[in-house]
Amino acid sequence: xxxxxxxxxxxxxxxxxxxxxxxxxxxxxxxxxxxxxxxxxxxxxxxxxxxxxxxxxxxxxxxxxxxxxxxxxxxxxxxxxxxxxxxxxxxxxxxxxxxxxxxxxxxxxxxxxxxxxxxxxxxxxxxxxxxxxxxxxxxxxxxxxxxxxxxxxxxxxxxxxxxxxxxxxxxxxxxxxxxxxxxxxxxxxxxxxxxxxxxxxxxxxxxxxxxxxxxxxxxxxxxxxxxxxxxxxxxxxxxxxxxxxxxxxxxxxxxxxxxxxxxxxxxxxxxxxxxxxxxxxx
Amino acid sequence: xxxxxxxxxxxxxxxxxxxxxxxxxxxxxxxxxxxxxxxxxxxxxxxxxxxxxxxxxxxxxxxxxxxxxxxxxxxxxxxxxxxxxxxxxxxxxxxxxxxxxxxxxxxxxxxxxxxxxxxxxxxxxxxxxxxxxxxxxxxxxxxxxxxxxxxxxxxxxxxxxxxxxxxxxxxxxxxxxxxxxxxxxxxxxxxxxxxxxxxxxxxxxxxxxxxxxxxxxxxxxxxxxxxxxxxxxxxxxxxxxxxxxxxxxxxxxxxxxxxxxxxxxxxxxxxxxxxxxxx
Numbered sequence: 001x002x003x004x005x006x007x008x009x010x011x012x013x014x015x016x017x018x019x020x021x022x023x024x025x026x027x028x029x030x031x032x033x034x035x036x037x038x039x040x041x042x043x044x045x046x047x048x049x050x051x052x053x054x055x056x057x058x059x060x061x062x063x064x065x066x067x068x069x070x071x072x073x074x075x076x077x078x079x080x081x082x083x084x085x086x087x088x089x090x091x092x093x094x095x096x097x098x099x100x101x102x103x104x105x106x107x108x109x110x111x112x113x114x115x116x117x118x119x120x121x122x123x124x125x126x127x128x129x130x131x132x133x134x135x136x137x138x139x140x141x142x143x144x145x146x147x148x149x150x151x152x153x154x155x156x157x158x159x160x161x162x163x164x165x166x167x168x169x170x171x172x173x174x175x176x177x178x179x180x181x182x183x184x185x186x187x188x189x190x191x192x193x194x195x196x197x198x199x200x201x202x203x204x205x206x207x208x209x210x211x212x213x214x215x216x217x218x219x220x221x222x223x224x225x226x227x228x229x230x231x232x233x234x235x236x237x238x239x240x241x242x243x244x245x246x247x248x249x250x251x252x253x254x255x256x257x258x259x260x261x262x263x264x265x266x267x268x269x270x271x272x273x274x275x276x277x278x279x280x281x282x
Numbered sequence: 283x284x285x286x287x288x289x290x291x292x293x294x295x296x297x298x299x300x301x302x303x304x305x306x307x308x309x310x311x312x313x314x315x316x317x318x319x320x321x322x323x324x325x326x327x328x329x330x331x332x333x334x335x336x337x338x339x340x341x342x343x344x345x346x347x348x349x350x351x352x353x354x355x356x357x358x359x360x361x362x363x364x365x366x367x368x369x370x371x372x373x374x375x376x377x378x379x380x381x382x383x384x385x386x387x388x389x390x391x392x393x394x395x396x397x398x399x400x401x402x403x404x405x406x407x408x409x410x411x412x413x414x415x416x417x418x419x420x421x422x423x424x425x426x427x428x429x430x431x432x433x434x435x436x437x438x439x440x441x442x443x444x445x446x447x448x449x450x451x452x453x454x455x456x457x458x459x460x461x462x463x464x465x466x467x468x469x470x471x472x473x474x475x476x477x478x479x480x481x482x483x484x485x486x487x488x489x490x491x492x493x494x495x496x497x498x499x500x501x502x503x504x505x506x507x508x509x510x511x512x513x514x515x516x517x518x519x520x521x522x523x524x525x526x527x528x529x530x531x532x533x534x535x536x537x538x539x540x541x542x543x544x545x546x547x548x549x550x551x552x553x554x555x556x557x558x559x560x561x
Contacts, residue, residue, distance in 0.1 A: 010319055011292010011451045016476065037452030038291050038480045059359065079339075079384050092458060092491075097384035098359050136487045139455035142426065170292040170451055171318035174426040194536035195297065195321040202319065205423045223527070224534035248530075256474050257504075 001156055003164045003183040004282070005034075005212075009199030011170035013191045014219040017252060019167040020044040020261035023126040025278045029163035030156040031124070033131040034145045034179040036117065041167045043259050047122030047129045055132065055147065057116030057140035058096035061089045067108035074100035074109060092137050116140055119148060121155070126261075128155055142174030149179070163282075172199075172206045180207065186214045187243075187281060192227035197234065204238060214240055215281055221245040244277040246270075284445040285557060286315075286464040288488070290480030292451035294470045295500035295523070298533060300448040301325045302540040303468075304414045306550035311415035311443045315460035316450040317404060317431040320418045324536045328409035328416035336419070336434045337400040338427055339383040343374045347395035350374070354387035354396065363387060379426060404431040408438065415443065429459035436463070444554070453487040461488065466557050467495040468520065473505040481508065485515065494560060498553075501525040518560065520553050 006022065008015045019041055023031055033041040061082070063074070068087055075083045078100055082093035101109040116139070119132035130152045134141050149166070156164050166183065169175040180186060186207055190196045200216070207214045216235055221228040232242045246252075247270070255265035263271050287300040297314075301322055304312040314322040341354070341363070350372040352365040362380035366373050378401055388396040404421040419435030421428050428450070439445050449460035461467055467488045471481040481497070488495040497512055499505050502522035512519050523529065523539075532542040540546045 008292075010321075011294075012472075013293060037454045037457075038483060040291070040476045040479060043475050043479060077385075077389060092462070095382055095384065096359055097382060097386055099357070099384055099386035099389065102357065102386070102390055134454055136453050136483065136490055137455070137458040141452075141454050172423060173318045173421065173428050173456065176318075177424065177426070191293075191534070193534040194324045195319075196534075198321060198324060199319040202423060209424050220530075223530050227534055253474075256476060259475050 001161060001164065002185070003166065005166040005168050005179055005183040005186045006189060007168035007176065007179070007186050007203060008170055008189050009172065009203035010191070010196055013189045013196060015189050016040045016044065016167055017256060017262060018187070018189050018217065019165060021263050021274055022165045022278060024261045024263035025275050026163050026165065026282065028161050029127050029165050030152045030159065030161045031127055031129045032148050032152040032164060032166045033129065034148060034166050034175065035169040036132045036134045036141050036144050036148070036175060037169060039131055039133060042129070042131055044261050045124040045126055045129055047120070047124045047131065049120045049122045051121040053119050054115045055117045055119050055144050056113045057138060057143060058114050059098055059111040060091060060094050060096055060114040061098065061100050062110045062112055063087050063089060064108045064110055067106045069106055071105060073103050073105065077103050095139070117144060119144065119151070121151065128159065130155065142178040145169070145175045145178035172202050176206065177210070180210050180212055183212055186212050188214055188216045189219050190216060190231070191220050192218055192224040192231055194227070197227070197231055204240060215243045216240055217244045217246065217277070218242060219246045220248040222247045243281050246274065283558070284439060284447060284464045285466045285468060286447035286449050286461045287468045287470060288449040288457060288461050288484055289451055289470045290453060290484035291476060294472050294477065296470050297321045297325060297448055298539050299468060299470055299498055300446050301538045302546060303550050303554065304446045305412065305538055305540050306547045307444055307554050309443050310446060311417065311440060312446045312448065313435050313438060314418040314448045315432045315435055316448055317419040317421040317428050317435070317456065318450060320420050322448050323416070323418055325538045326411050326414065326416055328411040330407055330409040332408040334406045334408070335402045336404045336406060336431050338381070338403050338430060339385055340376060340378050340381050340399050340401050341387045341396040342399035344395045344397060347393045348374060349393055351392065354391055357386050357390050379424065382427065383430070403427050406435055428456040432456060432459040453483045458487060458491065461493065462491055464493050465561055467493045468498055469495050470498045470500055471508055472501050473499055473503060473508050475507065478507045478511060481511065485517065496520040496557065496560070498523065520556060521549060
């Protein structure tokens with residue numbers, strides 16, 4: 001079983017569009033949407049939810065007003081300024097370190113599970129999809145990503161799937177790291193822009209750290225041919241292969257607006273070109 | 283006044299808007315809080331004046347005092363400490379990247395065997411360009427404490443200036459840390475189902491934080507989806523930037539929109555005025 005991660009550094013470069021292409025082109029796979037902050041893959045794949053689970057992202061402190069004597073010890077030890085002057089725990093600031101509960105002389109601090117979101121196992125016409133929705137302003141997205149990947153792996157083993165295809169989150173932070181550990185290949189989708197290049201370099205550094213091979217696809221390459229050529233050169237220098245270039249296309253935009261994977265939406269020469277590109281990469 | 287620029291989804295044009303707004307108004311400062319991938323600098327080309335390391339507290343074990351009781355490992359909610367006890371020796375192993383700096387282990391060690399130590403997790407860069415003060419937070423690769431860098435960067439907010447915050451994408455802790463405390467939040471979106479979905483989430487986040495917001499539709503064309511959402515929720519559409527190849531090319535070269543198309547300067551000034559009146 002091969003785990004393939006689609007990733008971008010910068011958001012909005014076409015990760016989900018490309019994952020949608022993989023979903024259509026590859027057979028016998030489990031799909032995972034690890035962009036738990038702003039999951040979009042479901043908009044293309046139209047999943048039917050079979051299982052929904054609460055995701056417990058850690059603990060949150062709660063002060064029992066009937067026991068609290070407002071001595072202030074908890075406020076003093078909290079490094080996240082999560083306890084306000086009325087001795088209320090500010091949920092958005094509490095990082096669940098639980099230290100306040102150890103120091104409270106009145107045992108007035110309770111720790112409750114923090115439901116940080118939900119995760120789902122769904123059926124799509126492209127295969128099983130594991131996805132999630134992190135609650136607004138919740139943390140531990142890395143942990144949720146890990147959960148999704150574990151679940152996907154279990155399902156892939158049961159289904160004897162050949163591939164796990166992962167739609168990754170943007171950036172280089174904890175959810176990205178959680179998406180990247182142990183994958184067989186990361187496909188970085190980038191745009192020929194100064195910021196695209198900048199963010200891609202940070203991503204490559206991260207992949208190196210995790211010893212994950214990276215291949216690059218330049219999306220909308222003809223928006224700036226010069227920048228695209230420069231990118232190819234710079235990446236070559238870093239020992240990274242640019243394995244494909246996709247032109248800017250109104251058709252691709254139309255497929256996104258129609259909420260359909262591009263390879264299913266269009267049967268034109270660009271679609272066969274992309275299908276060929278996928279054959280080459282995988 | 284603090285105006286943050288957020289989006290839910292990445293790549294919608296947050297940085298374009300933030301930089302152009304900062305360049306269009308007087309007495310502004312821009313704080314790039316997209317600490318995983320800060321990009322405002324690429325467009326602003328500021329003259330850098332100062333770099334400040336951002337550190338986080340980690341524990342340091344005094345081996346003389348430590349009796350390997352394992353209590354520190356028990357209290358650590360982030361699994362950053364592991365205590366190994368062998369017959370005659372042992373060790374306390376710290377996984378620094380898991381440590382959130384809560385200092386609980388230092389406080390609670392029964393033997394007082396832990397001290398504060400510091401490690402660098404990122405950097406704040408300060409500079410300026412054309413009267414725009416520039417502050418950038420940057421998280422080191424393979425670090426996770428993005429909110430900490432964001433909070434440090436936000437300490438540079440000057441109350442007598444108009445502060446523009448370039449927020450990270452998404453609606454989880456880094457985005458919330460960036461937007462929290464703003465007077466107004468500009469939500470940048472694209473007129474696609476992806477854009478709408480992420481706008482809904484970003485809007486929910488601003489509501490949870492009790493921050494007024496307005497929408498800018500980038501790559502505007504057929505905007506019905508977004509307009510309907512804004513109408514339903516009574517959100518003001520501040521601006522539509524058409525999808526235009528010239529704008530895309532300008533962006534790809536790292537040229538701020540208001541520099542390439544000076545006619546936008548007045549437009550951004552008007553947006554600022556609208557926001558001020560809206561508050």
